[in-house]
Amino acid sequence: MPTTSRPASDLRLPGGGAAVTISVDGSPVVAREGEPILAALWAAGIRALHTTAQREEPRAFFCGIGICFDCLVTIDGESNLRACMTPVAPGMSIETQRDPGWQGFAHA
Amino acid sequence: MREPDVVVVGGGPAGIGAALAAAESGQSVVLVDEHERPAGQYFKGPDGSSKGSQRIQHLRAELARLGVDVVSRGLVWGIFEGRDVMVVHDGASEHLRPSAIVLATGAYDRPVPFAGWTLPGVMTAGAAQTLVKAYAVLPGRKVVLAGAGPFLLPVATQLAEAGAEVMLVEATPARAWLGLAPAAARVPELVREGLGYARALRRLGVTRLSRHKLVRAEGAETVERAVIAKVDGDWRALPGSERSLDVDAVAIGYGFLPSVELAESCGCALRFDDDAQAWFVAVGESMETSVPRVYAAGEITGIAGNVVSFWEGRVAGASAAGNEELATEARKQLGPRHRFARALGHAFRPRPGLWEGTADDVVVCRCEEVTAGEIRTRIAGGCASPKALKDWTRAGMGLCQGRMCGSTIGRLLAEGTEKPLVEVPRGSVRPPVKPVPIHVLAGTEVPS
């Protein structure tokens, strides 16, 4: 479930595209068409975009420009995508993710 | 396969400058950029009436007028044999074989690990700026912006103008700015810009602390507190000077690292810059690299800002087109600006204390969650290269391909093997320079 720590409008500044609704972990979130998913999630107060595979730490984003790969989310079923590099489109389904790997790999 | 005259990689000021100069010289140009449309970090953001926005709208119109083929949301995943440019675009891979290549892949904020730097809400200064300027979203209501150098000024201004409560924490003393006066005399427009920000910060009531730095960020699920401390001349925290501030976002900016991965994988020689403590692409006066017909421009050749990047791009693009006259004309714009950039780079060069936050329990490789302690243990056990450390600890193996941890690993190797950073082996850069799906690579058109 997304961690909602403040009202959605709190960090929003005027401007941007038309309001559209996307789904985040099954709940509707209002976003602006064309903005990166990262902007929509951050403005909606969602902080833990993904949880790391080993330490199970919450992560959001660090660089915001496509370099750090720390704003990973699952978009329409495809995991490990950068929220900062993917624009919002109406009807999109976003899931915050538990990063794959390190689990279930006990070898003989 | 397409065979344009020139392929330009990167759609920031340098790449746009290169594409325009080459196109003006009659060349067919393909400009590949990863983002939605050409802008780069300086000009990113929605169309508006600001000077910057007017400028980039004009440049985009020029690209269109001159028939530059702009491939947005495109990724050059590798350059082979110094001429075969592999592009992913719209889920397919295309092979370009141009007569010349201009690399203008830009820079990103220098990542510096400290306790709490992986918490949501802790971000680079560039990220904070991107959010507020390009996406019209505040990173937080109460923001500590910490670091050193001129880039902090516009970021602090933009955050404060957007309504955030900002504390600007600078590691350098106030007099660092005064030392720039001699080099600044011949770049009045940059001085005006800087003074404008300083005035705006005062007007907006931004608290400005010199000789302080952020020592750690604290919080449970997101950042809640920023702990800052006074520093000495080497940026080492002074004991007993810590204080804690309630925040909901922290941004750090200690200068930039160049995105040299593509240039390096293409075989271009690099040069080590002592002030920046980083490797840049080595270029000659025509912006030519050590690889024939491959040029480089902008921040990957030295951190100097958008104006220098643009003119370097024009030199590179004109040279790639064999248009000496145009290159010479563009080169005239560079001299004083280069000198000022070097003065800035020296004044705000990172001091050793910058890295004292890399305690053993701090995660260095964010992707693979490898701590400084694990890396130090391996170095003490005999690992002497980034490759060995990568294989042992997985540091640098993740999705960011080592961009976030590479410079820190170099520093830990320097520390552990008692070598200067310049002598520490670099990790090899391998294609693809950013992750590419298997089905795309499997269907790729390959050079014959």
Place this chain on the structure above:
Amino acid sequence: MSAAAAGNAPDVCVVGGGLLGAAAAYFAARSGLRVVLLEEQELAAGASGAAFGGVSSMVFSYSETRVPDHYVQLSLASVRLFSELADELGPPLDYKVLGQIDPFFDETDRPFREERARGLREAGSPVELLSSEELHEIEPALTGDIAGGMWCATDGHVTPICAVWALADGARRHGAELRVGVRAEGLVVDGERVVGVRTSQGVVHAGCVIACGGAGTAALAQGVGLRIPLDLSRGQMVVTERIPRLLRTSLHNMQQTAAGTVVIGVTREPRADDVQSTPTGIREIVATAARLIPALGGVRVLRAWAGVRIVPAGGYPVFGRVDGVEGLLVCVMHRGITLGPIVGQILAELAAEGRTSWDLGPYSPARLADLPETVSVEESFYASH
């Protein structure tokens, strides 16, 4: 070993810090010999560090249906030795028994595969020929669009650099000295005896020199008049992002690491002596991977790399004593990961006791003399894999 006993010199000087050198150093030190290992760059810097890491007795040959029994048995012995080493060295060795599948798409391949499997079985390797359905039981991610495949349940995988370090650390615990950053420049010869190695940091005297330095071994061997013709053959590989567990086995040079990444190999490019990745090579291996494991299609590749196999003329390993020369053991081969432990053990035996129970005739450097002056390296390479 009298020369060594006389002074402070070690009994054995191993040249080369790849898997072969580390294994030779480990077994020699474990048997009580005083060992110095010289490595020019760093451990696993060469072919070992770039290798896929397959540990297999399902030996393949491009040119022969039946691989010689002795070669299968050497591989089998090494596979078994890996299990023993896993007990001795523990998790750092990173040895996993995954079993290996070698699938084929076309029914017309079946007779050839059957014959191969029979040959391997007769030589002692537990290889079975399974149907598409049976393989699917073992590896559910495998495409149904195959005719069948060979399966060897005892095959395994190591992360080569981990194995090298584990062996080197083991050698160190048994008293070996590892000297990294020291380049071997030539052999020190006294009459018909090699008495040491000339290095970038002075002469290292030793009772016995074991040359395991890949292409460097051929250069050293020239010092005693031994010619080892080599082909340098490139192998390209890629690794993906971490994904949830998908693969259970080692499959056509693919395997999923504990972290969740999938390592995909490997090209076979004779006469390519650089470690460049190429678009063609990358496409070749990922296209096969996606054909075999359709679920890999959307998975992202993070990095491609390449290594150079050191293939001695004739294709088979060359290791052991050099006729007419005392105090020197040479060792060159391109299946050094699988064969490293057994070859290291045999070399250590030779260094300690001067003999081994293994018949090394087929691998003797002397047989190189029978080869024509110019060997078709391509033929050599394809002779065995």
